[in-house]
Amino acid sequence: MEPTFIHHLQPFLQQAWKNSTFEHPDFVQEKVIPAVLDGRDVIAVAPTGSGKTLAYLLPVLDRMDPGKQAVQAVILAPSKELVMQIQEEAGKWSQGSGIQSIPLIGGANVKRQIEKLKRHPHLVIGTPGRILELIRQKKLKMHEVKMMVLDEGDQLLGKEYSLTVGQIVKSAMRDCQILLFSATLPDAAAQKAIDQMKEPLLIRIAKEEARSPVEHIYIVTGDPRGKIEQLRKIARMGVRGLVFFNNKWDVSVAAEKLRFKGLAVAELHGDMRKEEREKSIRLFQNGDVPLLLATDVAARGLDIPVITHVIQFDLPEDVSAYVHRSGRTGRLGSNAGTVVSLVTPGEEKVLKKFAKAQHVELGRKDIKRGELVDPE
Structure with missing residues (x-):
């Protein structure tokens, strides 16, 4: 109609x-x-x-x-x-x-x-x-x-x-x-x-008037170094994930580590030439790589309906950035999406504050045998 x-x-x-x-x-x-x-x-x-x-x-x-x-x-x-x-x-x-x-x-x-x-x-x-x-x-x-x-x-x-x-x-x-x-x-x-x-x-x-339902979950890692392994496991679940980092150097370092572990990924940050950025987005959109690693500035305005998961490798600096990151999944015309935050025990408290400020239900998950499960 x-x-x-x-x-x-x-x-x-x-x-x-x-x-x-x-x-x-x-x-x-x-x-x-x-x-x-x-x-x-x-x-x-x-x-x-x-x-x-x-x-x-x-x-x-x-x-x-x-x-x-x-x-x-x-x-x-x-x-x-x-x-x-x-x-x-x-x-x-x-x-x-x-x-x-x-x-x-x-x-x-x-x-x-x-x-x-x-x-x-x-x-x-x-x-x-x-x-x-x-x-x-x-x-x-x-x-x-x-x-x-x-x-x-x-x-x-x-x-x-x-x-x-x-x-x-x-x-x-x-x-x-x-x-x-x-x-x-x-x-x-x-x-x-x-x-x-x-x-x-x-x-x-x-939010409820405007969008597909988005699930917000988090995974606790013992220390920051454990996040790379958790990210690798998530990538093997058949996701199409946009992964957020707070600076471009961490994007490059994480990409290098994941490639060393045998996982193909694409990067998106401000130091890349226009042709390189376009190639990264194309690789991700076409399904050639499961993860697109990006900074907030580089990912601003991205409209890629295939994104199933937004993954926060680094917690954003404020609630506003959390909102913008979360909005990359469950977009108009797409199915429901999932926001996954990888946090240390110290970061867990900050994440809960963000969720409370946005009236978001937050669930904790673990990864076992290639699946996201409730902690025992």
């Missing part, structure tokens, strides 16, 4: 919906899209993997005028990987419309990007640093931009990007509609967003 809002969208979007695998809209789409179509600024806080991308992409594409040779909307995202995933979705949903979108990311050839801008794309998707650089060079003109989206808003309004994002927002016209989407939104970030928006509508989607 088609949702009511679909009938208010342009014909190419109605056709794209019919061609898609969606039978009904996700909860966040039902709440957000009508408000955006009504012209409201919106702050949407919903769990990772709940369908937020489509919640802003459909109304953004709906507002595009393919006959006007100007950038009409800008989508900001904190990572190159997330930008490319949004670009892929935009291409898929705008087929046959004449709408052109381009990605603008740091690290890519800026001269080529300027050449693409000369072809007058309608939609620009990019990382804040490169977007601001091109605005300052007067290569990216903002006077026709009527919509701006901040994806992963907690990151974009955090210390690293806040100033840059603020300058980008100011470069647009005063009547520009601003949409912010995030899995978590600390009070400070929320206030920054409100200060830059026009009476925004705040929409919060609870």
Whole structure:
């Protein structure tokens, strides 16, 4: 059954919906899209993997005028990987419309990007640093931009990007509609967003409304060195696991140790070239390796439906990071997932605090004969 809002969208979007695998809209789409179509600024806080991308992409594409040779909307995202995933979705949903979108990311050839801008794309998707650089060079003109989206808003309004994002927002016209989407939104970030928006509508989607069920479990190891062996055992269970580490050096060290034990794995961290990162993601998506070892920054925005397990080799630094990591499994359109934390006795207390703060049920497990079992 088609949702009511679909009938208010342009014909190419109605056709794209019919061609898609969606039978009904996700909860966040039902709440957000009508408000955006009504012209409201919106702050949407919903769990990772709940369908937020489509919640802003459909109304953004709906507002595009393919006959006007100007950038009409800008989508900001904190990572190159997330930008490319949004670009892929935009291409898929705008087929046959004449709408052109381009990605603008740091690290890519800026001269080529300027050449693409000369072809007058309608939609620009990019990382804040490169977007601001091109605005300052007067290569990216903002006077026709009527919509701006901040994806992963907690990151974009955090210390690293806040100033840059603020300058980008100011470069647009005063009547520009601003949409912010995030899995978590600390009070400070929320206030920054409100200060830059026009009476925004705040929409919060609870976990149970938005996603497939995710099981949270943990395994206790005597010391940190025992985690590698536990990880090796988990990999042999037929899982497709995204494994989180707190720094890139530990990713490389763990990968080396696992390969020495005869296990093929892929890595994802900030020191890798774009081609290397893409190869790692491809190996994992295709099932050539059971584990993708990653840092938080490198994995931000990853949307890989095949992930069955998120494995925390290192505990995250705070509850917000725990939420983002957990959201990589049990995503929209996938089956239920499992979050496995490998902890020492000392780390067990910290994990329980995270779980309590998020109202998450946490179960302890052991590995015996290749299976996760309740401890005796």
